[in-house]
Amino acid sequence: MILTVTPNPSLDRAYEVPALTRGEVVRATGERMDPGGKGVNVSRAVAAAGVRTLAVLPLGGATGALVARLLDEQGIDVAPVQVTGATRANISVAEPDGTLTKINAPGPALTPAESAALLDTVAAHSAAADWIACCGSLPRGLAPSWYADVVRRSHAAGARIALDTCGPALLAALPGRPDVVKPNATELAEAVGRPLATLGDVLKAADELRERGARAVLASLGADGQLLVDDTGTYLGRARVDLVRSNVGAGDSSLAGFLVAGGAGPAALASAVAHGAAAVQLPGSAMPTPADLAPGAVTVTDEVPLDLALTEPAA
Template sequence: MILTVTPNPSLDRTYAVASLDRGAVLRATGDRIDPGGKGVNVSRAVAAAGVRTTAVLPLDGASGVLIAELLGVQGVDVTAVSIAGQTCSNVSLAEPDGTLTKINAPGPELTAEESDLLLETVRTCAGHPTWIAACGSLPRGLQPEWYADLVARARETGARVALDTSGPALTCALGARPDLVKPNAPELAQAVGRPLDTLGDAVRAARELCSRGAGAVLASLGADGQLLVCAEGVFHGTAPAVAVRSDVGAGDAALAGFLIAGGPSAAAGSGGGTSPAALVSALAYGAAAVQLPGSVMPTPVDLHPEAVTVTENPPEDLRLTTPARP
C-alpha cells in the first residue's frame, strides 16, 4: 500500500478554449474537474494500477467534500484532517496546441493545531504502507521544517518516505533522511545553488543531496529524461519523444510508476536490483501522462515500457537540452 500526503490539495477545473484572448469573453469547448495536488495525483495513478493507496489530506468546505468524493470514485481511500479554512480551487485554460494557463488560489492557512493533527495522522497511518509519498508545496501556516518533522516521524515507524517538494522545504528535510527525493532540474539546481549544464552536473548535484541525507535522488530532466542516483549506482533513462497534450501531473505519474515498481533498493549490494526497473516504470508513466488531457493519470494500458531506454553510468558530458539555473 502506498500512502500519500498532500498538505495543500486543490480542486482543479480545466476549461478547453480555442484561444486565450485577454479581456474577451471565452467560450469553453470542453471542461473537466479533477482532485488536485501532487500527492493526490500520485494516489490517482497508483489506484489506476490496481494498487491500494490512501491519501491523507487537510480538507474542509464544499471543495473538500467534492475532492474526497472524486477520489473515492477513482479507488483512492481518503483520510481527511478537518481544517477551518476552505480547500482551494484552481482554474486552468487549455489551448489546442497544449498551452496551459493556470490560476492557482493561495489555499487555506493551517493553524498550529491543524498542522500537528496532520502530522499525527500521518504517523498513526505510517506503520502499514510500503511507501509514504509526501508531495507538493506547503500551505500557509506550515514552516519549511514541517516536511522534516513528517519524515522523522514516519521513519520512526519503519516506513520508507519519498519526498517531492522544493526550496527550503526540501533542503530542511534532507537531514531527516528521506529514502527518496524527486526534484526536477530547476529544483535540483536550486537545492545545490549552482547551474546544471550537463548530465554530469546533475549527477554531482544528486550525489550532493545524497551526502546531505537523501537515500536516493530521482530527478526529472524534462526532454532529457530522468536521472536516478542511488545505492545501486547512477542510471539515466529516456522515453521516445511524443506530442505533449498536457504535462500537468506528469512528474507525479512518474513518481507513482517508480514507487509501484518498488523504488530504489534500500542499500548497495542488497540484491534487490529494483532500481533500473523502477526507473523504466517511472519513464513509461511520465511519457504516458503527457499524452493525456488535463491531469488525467495513465492506466497500465497506456504504458509502453518496451520503448524506454535506461543506461548505467551514462556519459557525463552530455549537455542538457534546457540547462537549469538556481
C-alpha cells in the same frame, strides 16, 4: 500500501483551448475536473495501477467536500483532516502546441492545531504503509520543518519515505535521510544554489543532495527524461512522446510508477518514465492506467552522456 501526504490539496479544473489570447473571450474545446495536489495525484496513479493507497490531506469548505467525493468515486481511501479554511481550486489551460498556463491558488492557512492533527494522522497510519509519499508545497501555517517531522516519525514506524517538495522544506528534510527525493531541474538547481546546464551538472547536484542525506535522487528533466542516482549507480531513462497534451500531474504519475515498481533501481526508473510519458499524452491531470503505458518506448542506460546540454537549462 502507499500512503500519500498532500498538505495543500486542490480541486483542479483543466481546459483545452484553440489558443489563449489575453483579454479575449476564449471558448474551451474540452474540460475536466479532478481532485488535485501532488500527493493526491500520486494516489490516483497508484490506484490506477491496481495498488492500494491511502491519501492523507486537510480538507475544508465546499471545495474540500467535492475533492473527497471525487476521490471516493475513484476508489481511493482518504484519511481527511477537517480544517476551517476552504480547499483551494487551481486552473490550467492547455493549447494545441503543448503550451500550458497554470493558475495555482495559495490555499488556506492551517492553524497550529490543524497542523498537529495532520501530522498525527500521518503517524497513525504509518505502520501500515510500505511507502509514504510526501508531496507538494506546504500551506501557510506549516513550518519548513514539517516534512522533516514526517520523515523522522515515519522512519521510526518502519516506512520508507519519498519526498517531492522544494525550497526550505526540502533542505530541512534531507538530514532525516528520506529514501528518495524527486526534484525537477529547477528545484534541483535551487537546492544547490547554482544553474544546471548539462546532465553532468544534474549528476553533481544529485550527488550533493545525497551527501546532505537523501538516499536516492530521482530527477525529472522534462524532454531529457529522468535521472536516477542511488547506491546501485546512475541511470538515465527516456521515452518517445509523440504528442504532449498536458504535463499537469506528469511528475506525480512518474513518482507513482517508481514506487509501485519497488522504488529502487533501473526497473523502477523505467516504470517512472513510462508513467510520466503516458501522463503528458492525456488531458488535464488525468492519470494513466496500465493500458496507457508503452514500456517498449522506454530506454534506460547507465551510460549517461554527462556533457549533453539540457533542452531546458535550469537557472
